[in-house]
Amino acid sequence: MELHNYGIVPRDSLPKSNRTSQTSLGLVSTISFPVIVSTADAMLKSSGVTLVGFEKIGSGHCTAIVRGATAEVRIAVQAGIEHAKREGQLLSSLVIPRPFPNLEVIFPIGSHLLDDLRHPSRSRHSSQALGLLETRGFPAIVGAADAMLKSADVELTGYETIGDGLCTVIIRGRVAEVAMALQVGMAEARRIGELIAVTVVTRPLEDLERCLPLASCLIEEEPQPLLLPIQVKELEKELIELPELGRLRLPGREE
Template sequence: MGNAIGMIELSSIAEGINTADAMVKAANVELIHASTICPGKYITIVHGEVGAVRAAMSAGQTAAGHYVVDELLIPNIDPQICPAIMMTTRPGEIEAVGVMEYFSVASAITAADIAAKAANVRLIEIRIGFAIGGKGFVTLTGDVGSVRAAVAAATKEEALLVSKTVIPRPSKQLVEKLI
């Protein structure tokens, strides 16, 4: 449906729901995620053509007012981003696993995009906020060298990074839990 993603995180659940509605009514975008996140926040993520996402973001910012906690707009996203957010990826064989954990959802999504563009890796999941204290984390796979390169590129700016790890040969039990 397009190549841009927009996200608004709010400090009010009621205003978050209202903002999600305003965003999808303002432009031809797909609502790929709208839910509460811990602690008591709401997040809305839309996907579409760059101009449509910009219009939706503008309408969302107006609707959200002073409730905006964080926002993100990434034009030209990697095609793996939306499926990873929606947890519909099929990563295939799991070789090495990279994990990047952030204090913010926007930082996790941005890191996933950077990692996917930096090396030949497959995103497994971008987990956002719910039941993880409002944090975000990314899991990805590929050969060890590619995973290390992707994690290094994505974590170069470490302002909101909590932790990162690369697991060269994950156990079968861990792989079963990741996919």
């Protein structure tokens, strides 16, 4: 029976050297998107791990997934646990040493790795800060975003919904501008609806920013190559009728 459909890999078909990965996986789960972003930031800055991404399963449950050497992953997960506990939002955590390849095929824990292989060096810190404000209800998040943009020199980069009515808006700018905008946004969110969480991430790593939602209008389109026709149809050449040589009158020759 073929087991290759739907990403299932037969155990016997895997070489013994490739049956387990050389890296470990670390997962920390919280309620609230701003909290999981700040938790991931703490994990990244505590050790040399790579952020695979965020998994959102509804009802506000969010999980940050990192990978790297086992020792580095354990340090990162512990840092994430401590940060989430301080925020009062920790749900669960897990470290998986040498995950089986079939696990990485099925679950969304293998994405974002091609870029890491192309750029193995540690990602750089951004000179700007990120601000995340979470509300319950869409009108509150739209009103808060409008108030923040009008109060400070910040850029609205995207928003995220994670179920249970929770919406998060993401802004970017200098630390002082982001802090000022969030103060205004918090007041507006409370006026319209329910404020859930607020987070400021100073000097975020590029690794973190790549995993955050980005508005489509801010994504620069890559120039497309000029498509040339593969087959060029040649025009048919017109034939010119020449006079018969025998009828030509040559100079110095009499008829």
